Amino acid sequence: MTASDTNCQSGRVQDLASAFATALGLVATADPAVMRILLLSLRVSLTALALAALVGLPLGALLAVARFPGRQAVLVALNALMGLPPVVAGLLIYLLLSRAGPLGPLGLLFTPTAMVIAQAVLIAPILAALSRQVLEGLWEEYAEQLRSFGAGPWRAVPTLLWDGRFALMTVLLAGFGRAAAEVGAVMIVGGNIEGFTRVMTTAIALETSKGDLPLALALGLLLMAIVLAVNALAQGLREAAAERAG
Amino acid sequence: MRATESLPRKGLRHVMADLFRPGGARILARTPDPSPIHGRSRIGAGTGGILPLRVEGLCYRAGAVEVLREVGFTLEKGGPSLIIGPNGAGKSVLLRLLHRLLRPSAGQILWGTPEAARRQAMLFQRPVLLRRSVLANAAYPLRLAGLGRAEAMARARAELAQVGLDGLADRPARRLSGGEQQRLALARAAALQPEVLFLDEPCASLDPAATRAVEEIVQALAARGTKIVMTTHDLGQARRLAAEVLFLHRGRLLEQTPAARFFAGPESAEARAFLRGELLW
Numbered sequence: 120m121t122a123s124d125t126n127c128q129s130g131r132v133q134d135l136a137s138a139f140a141t142a143l144g145l146v147a148t149a150d151p152a153v154m155r156i157l158l159l160s161l162r163v164s165l166t167a168l169a170l171a172a173l174v175g176l177p178l179g180a181l182l183a184v185a186r187f188p189g190r191q192a193v194l195v196a197l198n199a200l201m202g203l204p205p206v207v208a209g210l211l212i213y214l215l216l217s218r219a220g221p222l223g224p225l226g227l228l229f230t231p232t233a234m235v236i237a238q239a240v241l242i243a244p245i246l247a248a249l250s251r252q253v254l255e256g257l258w259e260e261y262a263e264q265l266r267s268f269g270a271g272p273w274r275a276v277p278t279l280l281w282d283g284r285f286a287l288m289t290v291l292l293a294g295f296g297r298a299a300a301e302v303g304a305v306m307i308v309g310g311n312i313e314g315f316t317r318v319m320t321t322a323i324a325l326e327t328s329k330g331d332l333p334l335a336l337a338l339g340l341l342l343m344a345i346v347l348a349v350n351a352l353a354q355g356l357r358e359a360a361a362e363r364a365g
Numbered sequence: 366m367r368a369t370e371s372l373p374r375k376g377l378r379h380v381m382a383d384l385f386r387p388g389g390a391r392i393l394a395r396t397p398d399p400s401p402i403h404g405r406s407r408i409g410a411g412t413g414g415i416l417p418l419r420v421e422g423l424c425y426r427a428g429a430v431e432v433l434r435e436v437g438f439t440l441e442k443g444g445p446s447l448i449i450g451p452n453g454a455g456k457s458v459l460l461r462l463l464h465r466l467l468r469p470s471a472g473q474i475l476w477g478t479p480e481a482a483r484r485q486a487m488l489f490q491r492p493v494l495l496r497r498s499v500l501a502n503a504a505y506p507l508r509l510a511g512l513g514r515a516e517a518m519a520r521a522r523a524e525l526a527q528v529g530l531d532g533l534a535d536r537p538a539r540r541l542s543g544g545e546q547q548r549l550a551l552a553r554a555a556a557l558q559p560e561v562l563f564l565d566e567p568c569a570s571l572d573p574a575a576t577r578a579v580e581e582i583v584q585a586l587a588a589r590g591t592k593i594v595m596t597t598h599d600l601g602q603a604r605r606l607a608a609e610v611l612f613l614h615r616g617r618l619l620e621q622t623p624a625a626r627f628f629a630g631p632e633s634a635e636a637r638a639f640l641r642g643e644l645l646w
């Protein structure tokens with residue numbers, strides 16, 4: 120081991136320590152620039168989650184109950200889409216929204232709205248695929264009883280969504296985590312414009328490339344703390360509600 | 366019909382009152398205003414009844430297994446028809462076929478009217494309760510049938526009172542005991558006011574008092590014109606409830622006999638052995 124290696128490693132340890140200090144400082148002083156980035160991150164990812172849930176959950180429920188030719192192919196495609204790389208999702212939305220693209224006249228490129236769309240497109244398949252999996256078990260249990268009541272597949276969809284609400288909470292959290300963590304899509308369609316489309320992940324990428332590792336790490340810690348807090352909150356709500364509903 | 370301690374007083378009073386009301390073909394008619402369910406002819410009043418039910422040459426195969434073979438019978442309006450037979454005889458499968466949850470491999474199931482599907486209900490051997498409150502469970506099929514929220518709730522509450530669950534209305538249904546779940550499922554099926562009610566071992570996990578309570582409800586439903594088609598392993602219960610007995614053995618219908626004659630001495634050797642407790646499968 121050479122001297123420079125050792126230096127380098129102790130430098131990394133110092134980075135980590137100072138990152139914690141920086142993160143605490145950012146939170147303690149409520150650094151306005153950082154807060155704005157943080158809030159935009161939350162706003163974009165939560166909005167994208169809501170949009171994706173509106174489409175993804177009913178689609179997942181429908182796939183759980185419906186039997187049609189080609190269903191297997193749809194499921195395979197959906198599962199594959201779960202692994203859609205964020206940059207590819209970003210690129211597709213970029214092509215749609217760019218000035219020459221079909222939605223170009225809307226002028227949405229490099230706005231938070233474009234970022235919402237990109238993240239929603241990214242996570243909708245995840246929500247659909249996971250909720251399909253979760254609700255299929257429930258449907259197996261309910262199918263005969265609901266058919267006896269005269270409820271067809273269409274009527275079963277809202278029933279499954281409601282009765283599976285606690286399991287679906289976990290699905291939503293998975294979607295939120297994916298949206299909040301991705302950087303490729305928002306970078307491409309948002310452009311990381313300071314004070315306008317800069318979010319946590321793009322800020323981290325920027326600080327890393329500028330070499331300000333402590334700041335990048337501090338932002339990373341902050342992002343993780345936020346995701347953790349959202350999960351804890353959702354879990355708490357879920358437990359409380361499940362306690363009442365059985 | 367005898368009063369028992371186990372049936373909640375309120376429920377019993379209603380049962381008795383409804384029982385002896387003239388022309389009381391309607392179940393649950395505790396509110397004076399006619400309900401939309403009647404208007405939508407979910408119940409058979411006025412239109413042609415869905416009985417008699419004729420079953421001809423009914424076969425059901427699951428893979429290589431022949432579950433039912435050449436089963437034929439006719440169910441007429443009237444007292445409860447009890448389907449009895451050893452485990453695995455095909456009783457549950459038969460009820461599922463009649464309720465159109467399974468498709469026969471061969472044979473025919475002919476109802477009196479084409480819209481028979483909407484005018485029957487079934488209580489499953491293992492009841493499936495929704496992940497909702499007791500009250501919401503009872504109201505669910507009523508909402509499906511087109512009732513408004515308030516009316517469905519009111520009717521569901523009344524129905525819960527009948528099975529002695531009104532005190533548990535707001536509890537999560539899945540936290541009920543097995544017997545309570547069974548009674549809830551019965552209340553939920555009865556709330557639909559079906560013309561034909563299939564009951565697959567409705568008392569399988571009930572204590573003696575609850576069993577009696579359920580039997581009285583079944584009798585009250587039957588007295589008001591609901592055709593009961595029910596399976597049971599409790600021969601005493603079959604004796605108490607049956608107007609006629611259909612004896613199934615290894616997927617074959619060995620006899621369809623009026624209850625009195627069946628219990629005095631069945632025609633088939635298998636049924637005689639079954640009554641003596643000597644017939645295994």
Ligand SMILES: Nc1ncnc2c1ncn2[C@@H]1O[C@H](COP(=O)(O)OP(=O)(O)OP(=O)(O)O)[C@@H](O)[C@H]1O
Pocket residue numbers: 427428430432450451452453454455456457458459490
């Ligand atoms: N889908 C199926 N695949 C294979 N076998 C089946 C299927 N459905 C039913 N069976 C068989 O058919 C037979 C009759 O089943 P069924 O549930 O009707 O019995 P049962 O008379 O209701 O018995 P129990 O009194 O135990 O409830 C059983 O041997 C069962 O294993």
Ligand SMILES: [Mg+2]
Pocket residue numbers: 456457458490565
């Ligand atoms: Mg059975």
